[in-house]
Amino acid sequence: MRGISFDIAHLLAGSLVLVSFMQLYQDRLYALLNIYALHAFVLAASVAWQAFVQDAPHLYLTAVIALVFKAVIIPTALHRIIVRLGIHREIETVVGVGPAMLLGMGLVALSMVVMLRVTADADPLAREDLAFALSVVLLGLLMMVTRRNAVSQVVGFMSLENGLVLAATGAKGMPLVVEISVAFSVLIAFIVIGIFLFRIRERFDTVDLQALDRFRGERR
């Protein structure tokens, strides 16, 4: 397994983590969406490479979903929504960029320590992939908690989900990967685009979740 194919898989998974970091410090929504498209593109490349290395043609389907749906359709749709809502270009982060990056590095270190120690016997490709995947998942979570804006929280969730797809494709021969990635796409498409953003806009004239907090049932 060592050799060029391993190196390429390593490179692609590593780039995914790097792009996750790039998302953390974007302070404008447009830029954030572009970086997300890049994230999905890198994921598609990584999945396609796994499909090639593992000789698992069904994974190409997952790669195509990632490429078409996540890297093109979703960012375009979100772009349109942002334009239509006319929302502020600035993203307010709850935590500043510096602390967010430091926290992110801490999380990556954590996932390396946990996963590499645990999977000592597994084959190196799956092992590295899993460690990177957990990093992407945790960085996605971090992004969700450091943002207030509904759109950027959704982007955080989607990059978290990309991490899961990376993990699922890295686990060699895992069945149902395609089904799971479809299920996730349905989840995202259905809820995010179709319903919530429009209704939140309709009701609140903002997608800033802090505005939603005012309507909490208990603080009347």
Place this chain on the structure above:
Amino acid sequence: MIDALTGVLLVPAAAAVLFAATPGYRVTARLNVVAALLTFLIAASLFVIEPKSGPYLLVDDLNKVFIVLTTFVAFTTSVFSASYIGHEIDIGRLTPTFVRFYHAMYQTLMFAMNLALVANNIGLMWVAIELATLTTVLMVGIYRTHEALEAAWKYFILGSVGIALALFGTILVYMAARPVVGEGLDAMVWTVLVTQAAKFDPALLNVAFVFLLLGYGTKVGLAPLHAWLPDAHAEGPTPISAVLSGLLLNVALYALLRFKMLLALNPAAIAPGPLMVTMGLISCVFAAFMLYRRRDIKRMFAYSSIEHMGIIVFAFGMGGALANFAGLLHMTMHSLTKSAIFFAVGHVAQVKGTQKIADIGGLTVTNPVLGWGLVLGVVAIAGLPPLGIFMSEFLVVSSTFAREPWLATILVFGILVALGGLFLRLNTIAFGEPRGPTAAAEASYVPMFIHLAMVFTAGIYMPPALVTGFENVARLLG
């Protein structure tokens, strides 16, 4: 080949499609009851003829109990839902289009929960629980008020993070199984995993269980991952609150129990018990204190659900034949009682036109049947003898006292604090000066009293068949 296992999936799936296509909402409300009854009857037939488990679907003593309980409560809730939704249309809170959507979603949720319970594949089970989350998110937001949207959003975000973590755990379980079982579908099939679990890599299983506990634990509503639960219960339609508390939390718990069984079979893996005991105790005590400052009646009972899920997870975490039996009994009793309470609360909120506790008063005077039904329900949920929950709580506590007296003391403390909180509020709601509108409720009391009668009976007399059934499951859980 259609057997009972595919039946409990096909009926709700077909009904969902049918309801989405049928415009007449009063007809669909009745058909909803018929479909739910049919599903329940098919599920009950599992006790008579047990179909064979395949690579995708499975039936054993454990999930039989869950399936029958789920389909039964789903059936009674559909009866309640018919009268509840009728009222919502009359006052114009829901439009016919939304009701059509609601009924289709109700059956989709039933399909998803049944699928999660019969799935013999950890990936399929995960997909089913995701589908259940999705449908309930949509139903919680159905009123489209500020509060409902916030609740649905919060539920969506926290629920998605939960299932994402659960998926990571699922992938790790596959990774652990792969070297032993081999690549492909077999490494995700329960019945195969269970036979080989002793040879899995324990370190991977440990990490997997932590993710699964956090992921599915979010769906169970364990503190500190419970934040979505009170909002979702308070802002959605009340039948959905009943289904959430009575059923969906159980389904997530079922997933957790399956993985616990897997870990228990591997001697080198960590014992999942202490983790579950800790989270259960925290949830129980935390929720008990939260009961005191509630102003919204549905939120209050949502916190009570967290408390009881805490007790149940605690019992299963302690393990052993007696504690498992108690946990199973408590889960059944809690499902029945809590859904009965939500049936009552739903009608109360409709009569009074509000969910604020401050605006509800003297129910036993203004609406005696409803009021006393609620009183009985709260007495049951607080765990007073001779009702069923007293029985199960007594079993949990007494079996724990023999092994870990300190843990039992904390648990009893939590239960007593919760009892105080519930009665404090019940006093103003049910007795005292009547407040708010006093119109008679157009309610169907039958589901509520059937549940309460069952809980009452279970406290006094348990049919031997039920006891042996539960004992078998308790042994299975180890």
